[in-house]
Amino acid sequence: MISILVNRHLKRILALTFWLSVWQLCALKVGKELILPGPFAVVKALVNLAAQSGFWINTVTTIIRIISGYLLGVISAVILAILTCRYETADTLISPVIRVVRATPVASFIILALLWMGKSNVPVLMSMLMVIPVVWENITAQYKATDKNLIEMAQAYRLSDWKKFRYxxxxxxxxGFLSGCLTAMGLAWKSGIAAEVLSQPKAAIGSNLYYSKLYLETPELFAWTAVVVILSMLIEKIIRFLLFRGVSHENK
Amino acid sequence: MRISDLWFNYENKPIFEGLNLEISDGITCLMGESGIGKTTLLKLIAGLLEPQKGTIENEYKRISFMFQEDRLLPWLSVRDNILLVTDKHKEADELLSRLEIDGDLKISELSGGMARRVALIRCLLFDSDMLIMDEPFKGMDGKLIEKAAEIIKSQNKPTLISTHSLDEVKALSAEVITL
Incomplete structure (x- = not known):
């Protein structure tokens, strides 16, 4: 068991080392930090950024914005899924809207939202809007795939509507809810950061990404991108842990 | 119970074409080869299917139905599966003990025969005035069949059971109708 774990970690470390080497070689070949900084330059930029208090304020504010949008999205998706699964009229009304939201480019929403609301709320709304269709569709698909035999059993034993719903x-x-929540987290990050880049609110990772590009500070641009990737992976792991811990607790 | 001129078909496959049948109170076993329509007839009597033509006169309206598949909820324990349809906690524990099942087990931990016994207990404890059971002893050995048959007989309810086994008919001391 331990050797399997060591092997798996070793493979990951080797893969990471391989790609970092490729990156470093490409950077050496290009020879211009402005166009492609190497991993060492990026790490140096990241360390410099982390030493500034502004970095942490920007990071925490972005996390709060995206998590708020994500949670609002999940809650809205659950409510909408219950309504659309339970009432045919709600399904007729709501389903097409959600499908339109899903098909609309996030950039269109960001530009529209900038006309309607304050800059700092746009990333929250974008994260929320990207989460809703994914979580909603996962829940409704699984709901519709509920075992017909169990529904017939519930009918035979005259279970109340509440018991059918709950059990x-x-x-x-x-x-479906679990997998929707996990998939939606990545989308919330991408859309939230994109919204920050386009709306440039105060204290935001996305705004710093934009300024780094504007002032041609390419290592900082890479460093901020690395922050986004690391945070996205970290928060996905936390959410996975929380959700699956909830499931195993429920099963005890 | 009287069944008159019963017609039923699945899509274009005819199952019953003018079936007439009288079933007395007590325990009755329905026999017949696979695919002849035993399960369909049980479901029609229980009201889970609607006949296309004909009538089923049954004075018993509250029927407890044991399906051919166990249809237990895998996310609930054995005891919670039973208590989903009844409030009879004490009787549930008593029957679980008589049929040698631990009520705290998960459904995934049960063998086929154990799951069948749980489905049987759920059917017996549901507040009903008639029992309909589709192959209730599937996966049980001789000794357990006898125990389960004794419990079914002790309910003193009109009971309709589909089976392929004459040993089960004997254990239930039941009348037989062959389809």
Whole structure:
């Protein structure tokens, strides 16, 4: 077991080392930090950034914005999924809107939102809008795939609507909810950061990405991007842990 | 119970074409080869399917139905599966003990025969005035079949059971109708 874990970690480290080497070689070949800084230059820029208090304020503010949008999106998606699964009229009304939201480019929403609201709220709204269709679709797909045999059993034993909902439909839809939540986290990050880049609110990673590009500070641009990637992966791991811990607790 | 001129078909496959049947109170076993329509008839009597033509006169309206598949909720324990349809905690524990099942087990931990016994207990404890059971002893050995048959008989309810086994008919001391 331990050797399998060591092997797996070793493979990952080797893969990472390989790609970092490729990056470094490309940077050496290009020879201009302005166009392609190497990993060492990026790490140096990251260390310099981390030494400034502004870095942490920007990072924490962005995390709060994106997590707020994400949570609002998940809550809205659950409410909408319950409505659309339960009431045919709600399904007829809501489903096309969600499909339109899903198909609309995030940039269009950002530009529209900039006309309607304050800069700092745009990333929250964008994260929320990108989360809703994913979580909603996952829940409704699983809900519709609920085992017909169990529904017939509930009918035979005259289970109340509440019991059917609580003990059959919710557990059936729950795996869809979990996978939707995990997929949506990555989307929330991407859309939230894109919204920050375009709206440039105060104290935001996205705004700093934009300024780095504007002032041709390419190592900083890479460093901020690395921050986004690391945070996205870290928060996805935390959410995965929280959700699956909830499931195993429920199963005990 | 009287079934008159019953017609039923699945899409274009006819199952019953004018079936007439009288079933007395007590325990009745429905026998017949696979695919002849035993399960369909049980579901029609229970009201889970609607006949296309004909009538089923049954004075018993609250029917407990044991399906051919166990249809237990995998996310609930054995005891919670039973208590989903009844409030009879004490009776549930008593029957679980008689049929040698630990109520705290998860459904995934049950063998086929154990799951069948859980489905049987759920069916017996549902507040009903008639029992309909589709192959209730599937996966059980001789000794357990006898125990389960004794429990079914002790309910003193009109009971309709589909089976392929004459041993089960004997254990239930039941009347037989062959389709």
């Amino acid at each position: 059959i439909y919710v557990p059936s839809a729950f795996p």
